[in-house]
Amino acid sequence: MTDIAIEFSPAAAPLAEKLLGSAREILARYPAGRERSALLPLLHLVQTEEGYVSPSGVAFCAEVLGINKAQVGAVATFYTMYKRRPTGEYLVSVCTNTLCNVLGGQEVYDRLTEHLGVGHDETTADGKITLEHAECLAACDYAPVVTVNYDFTVDQATPESAVELVDSLAAGERPTPARGARICSLKEMQYQLAGFADPRDGAVGDGMAGAPTLRGVRLAQEHGVAVAGFDPETPITRTKPAREGDALPTPAPVANTADDKATAEKPGKVASVVKAATTAVKAVAGKVEERRHAGHQTEDPQIRTAELRNPTASEPAQPGAQAGGPPPGNAAERAGAAASAPAGDGKPAGDSPRTPDPSRGTEEEK
Numbered sequence: 001m002t003d004i005a006i007e008f009s010p011a012a013a014p015l016a017e018k019l020l021g022s023a024r025e026i027l028a029r030y031p032a033g034r035e036r037s038a039l040l041p042l043l044h045l046v047q048t049e050e051g052y053v054s055p056s057g058v059a060f061c062a063e064v065l066g067i068n069k070a071q072v073g074a075v076a077t078f079y080t081m082y083k084r085r086p087t088g089e090y091l092v093s094v095c096t097n098t099l100c101n102v103l104g105g106q107e108v109y110d111r112l113t114e115h116l117g118v119g120h121d122e123t124t125a126d127g128k129i130t131l132e133h134a135e136c137l138a139a140c141d142y143a144p145v146v147t148v149n150y151d152f153t154v155d156q157a158t159p160e161s162a163v164e165l166v167d168s169l170a171a172g173e174r175p176t177p178a179r180g181a182r183i184c185s186l187k188e189m190q191y192q193l194a195g196f197a198d199p200r201d202g203a204v205g206d207g208m209a210g211a212p213t214l215r216g217v218r219l220a221q222e223h224g225v226a227v228a229g230f231d232p233e234t235p236i237t238r239t240k241p242a243r244e245g246d247a248l249p250t251p252a253p254v255a256n257t258a259d260d261k262a263t264a265e266k267p268g269k270v271a272s273v274v275k276a277a278t279t280a281v282k283a284v285a286g287k288v289e290e291r292r293h294a295g296h297q298t299e300d301p302q303i304r305t306a307e308l309r310n311p312t313a314s315e316p317a318q319p320g321a322q323a324g325g326p327p328p329g330n331a332a333e334r335a336g337a338a339a340s341a342p343a344g345d346g347k348p349a350g351d352s353p354r355t356p357d358p359s360r361g362t363e364e365e366k
């Protein structure tokens with residue numbers, strides 16, 4: 001696909017002019033025929049130029065990948081990192097999830113909304129800052145946290161430190177973050193998220209984990225708690241059948257145990273059970289027939305049940321009897337059948353006309 005010439009629609013053409021080279025680099029990372037998996041980095045690529053997933057960005061992704069715009073839209077609207085409207089140069093995210101919240105995250109967010117005059121997912125008039133409240137930013141050990149373009153910028157934030165941050169961003173500064181890489185613009189961050197290295201100095205930050213992250217380890221050390229030793233040579237237990245190419249387990253020798261014999265004889269046993277059941281049914285049917293001719297009832301419960309269900313099975317059907325079912329077997333059933341015999345108008349005979357309710361009036365009166 002990376003070599004195929006694509007004729008872009010007017011909606012996608014301006015973006016294609018700027019982004020097609022990078023898009024082809026992204027597509028080349030995926031196996032042939034699997035390029036549509038490149039949609040996620042392509043959407044970030046669109047944001048490097050547009051600052052959000054614009055309609056022309058959707059058209060561009062769809063035409064590069066040979067999918068439709070609805071498929072692109074379905075992905076772009078699923079993830080919060082794909083913005084649906086123009087976003088500021090700095091996306092300031094305040095975590096208001098459980099741990100950050102109990103430690104003051106909501107107060108930080110509230111102070112920023114008041115100070116900036118914007119709410120969630122809104123951008124200041126100068127286009128500098130977009131504010132959002134975020135769910136866990138994966139830094140609970142530093143709660144409450146504030147990120148700028150997804151970099152950890154203020155740890156253990158307070159309303160005052162958060163206001164200081166946004167004032168400095170609004171003034172065109174790029175303050176040194178609490179941890180990690182130097183602050184960049186949202187479009188620069190999108191370029192990294194699309195899978196391209198950022199050549200700026202300090203664009204990538206690393207370093208030792210900080211004290212709050214290591215607190216648990218330190219406590220464990222102080223109290224002499226350690227995980228059990230692990231020998232890397234420990235063989236891994238196999239719980240699934242061996243795959244092709246693996247050594248197959250030696251089949252167990254055939255044992256002449258009683259269980260083996262029972263298994264081998266299973267089909268024969270089933271056949272004999274079926275035969276016994278058939279014989280028993282025939283015997284009951286014969287007894288029923290004998291009783292009918294003798295003209296009296298039996299105390300045998302099996303025969304008694306069969307008689308009740310179908311006492312006249314050998315007699316011709318009575319006129320008026322319903323087709324498709326046995327005649328009623330007892331007094332109650334016979335009474336019910338009589339009450340439900342079809343009437344001339346096709347309604348069950350037992351369905352007597354309703355007595356009109358005087359309080360409701362007649363059809364004519366209504």
Ligand code: FES
Nearest residue numbers: 095100137139140
């Ligand atoms: S709850 Fe805020 S970073 Fe986890």
